[in-house]
Amino acid sequence: MGEHMSVQDAQPAATSGPDTGDVLVVEGLRRRFGDLVAVDGVDFRIGHGETYGLLGPNGAGKTTTISMVAGLIPADEGTVTVAGQLMGPRRVDPKRHIGLVPQDLAIYPELTARENLTFFGKLQGITGADLKGRVAEVLELIGLTDRAKEASKNFSGGMKRRLNIGIGLLHQPSLLILDEPTVGVDPQSRNSILESVEALSGEGMAVLYTTHYMEEAERLCDRIGIIDSGTIQAEGTREELIRLTGGVDQIRLSGSGDVAAAAEALRGMPKVEQVDADRHTLRLTVREAPTAVADIVTGASAAGMSLSDVEISRPNLESVFLHLTGKALRD
Incomplete structure (x- = not known):
């Protein structure tokens, strides 16, 4: 920018910023x-x-x-x-x-x-x-x-x-x-x-x-x-x-049997905020998944779903970035 002088350079030489203790x-x-x-x-x-x-x-x-x-x-x-x-x-x-x-x-x-x-x-x-x-x-x-x-x-x-x-x-x-x-x-x-x-x-x-x-x-x-x-x-x-994302976790249950009945049973459980189901999978939005997952697995099994896999996903900074910008961090 040629001879452009920055805002900082325009300040008197002896001027200091506020004494906040910050480096x-x-x-x-x-x-x-x-x-x-x-x-x-x-x-x-x-x-x-x-x-x-x-x-x-x-x-x-x-x-x-x-x-x-x-x-x-x-x-x-x-x-x-x-x-x-x-x-x-x-x-x-x-x-x-x-x-x-x-x-x-x-x-x-x-x-x-x-x-x-x-x-x-x-x-x-x-x-x-x-x-x-x-x-x-x-x-x-x-x-x-x-x-x-x-x-x-x-x-x-x-x-x-x-x-x-x-x-x-x-x-x-x-x-x-x-x-x-x-x-x-x-x-x-x-x-x-x-x-x-x-x-x-x-x-x-x-x-x-x-x-x-x-x-x-x-x-x-x-x-x-x-x-x-x-x-x-x-x-x-x-x-x-x-916490900006809501701080909720995701639990994915995969298996066979009565998936629809399992979805209904889990919708009424504490800490479960949302349940989405398809033929072989339940996707749950849950608060504090590590403490809730045992009851969720037991509830799904009792309702007639035979589980083959359980996956917990906790929010991370990638989730925050997606939430704030609508795109993945490495786009």
């Missing part, structure tokens, strides 16, 4: 690319030791949002405050509080893991014994101590990703931003990355984690913002978000 405060963030509104009024906060997930499909506005949070691109409207300081592309001080791990690898393939970390540590102003000690700590955290002297070009995709995360951690930032860090890695490396992220929040670091993998958000994040079409559709803990 990151994002308010009213908007960004357009021509006619495309990529981010439209995004608000969220992250506290110390909290992992906040931006969960949404590709193209939802996740990467554009974190690019503004990190001060890489200007916002058309809204503000980003990091550690009490207003962020913008021309602001240096707030960027010192951020560790950014982008989707694209930012490592030197000809250098070893230790050399990569040492180089980037020096760029952060870490020197001498402090640098040596910090590199050793990070190598241990990302599980690359045994491969520290090997050129990173020989690493697997997962190992390169872990090294990328290590580079973002060197200067012990207040906020670590991870943009889809497990895309394209093998399951073992993926699990190792997730374990590393879990350890970071336990040490008090604030983490902003973007993903389109529902299971990652459920495992890692204290709070989740579901983002689609550049807008936060809903925000909260996993349990708070699931």
Whole structure:
């Protein structure tokens, strides 16, 4: 956008955001690319030791949002405050509080893991014994101590990703931003990355984690913002978000015999809200399915249905996303 100045850059240099105790405060963030509104009024906060997930499909506005949070691109409207300081592309001080791990690898393939970390540590102003000690700590955290002297070009995709995360951690930032860090890695490396992220929040670091993998958000994040079409559709803990769907479970009974009679018997049972039947299947909408399923199975059998299979489905973040947007998370 040429000489466009962001809203943050237009603020006086000494101005800080509200002293809320939050590491990151994002308010009213908007960004357009021509006619495309990529981010439209995004608000969220992250506290110390909290992992906040931006969960949404590709193209939802996740990467554009974190690019503004990190001060890489200007916002058309809204503000980003990091550690009490207003962020913008021309602001240096707030960027010192951020560790950014982008989707694209930012490592030197000809250098070893230790050399990569040492180089980037020096760029952060870490020197001498402090640098040596910090590199050793990070190598241990990302599980690359045994491969520290090997050129990173020989690493697997997962190992390169872990090294990328290590580079973002060197200067012990207040906020670590991870943009889809497990895309394209093998399951073992993926699990190792997730374990590393879990350890970071336990040490008090604030983490902003973007993903389109529902299971990652459920495992890692204290709070989740579901983002689609550049807008936060809903925000909260996993349990708070699931309550948006009504919080009901599904039980599917398959079998033979008197399915119609079984359907009638189950409609009057406690916790059963709805029963749909066809020739060989009953589909029940139930509150607290794990505690209700034994009585339901007994009731169906007593009514003359011979069961061959029982399946319980509990709502998850995929269900929430479908409920909020009318489409599957990975559409």
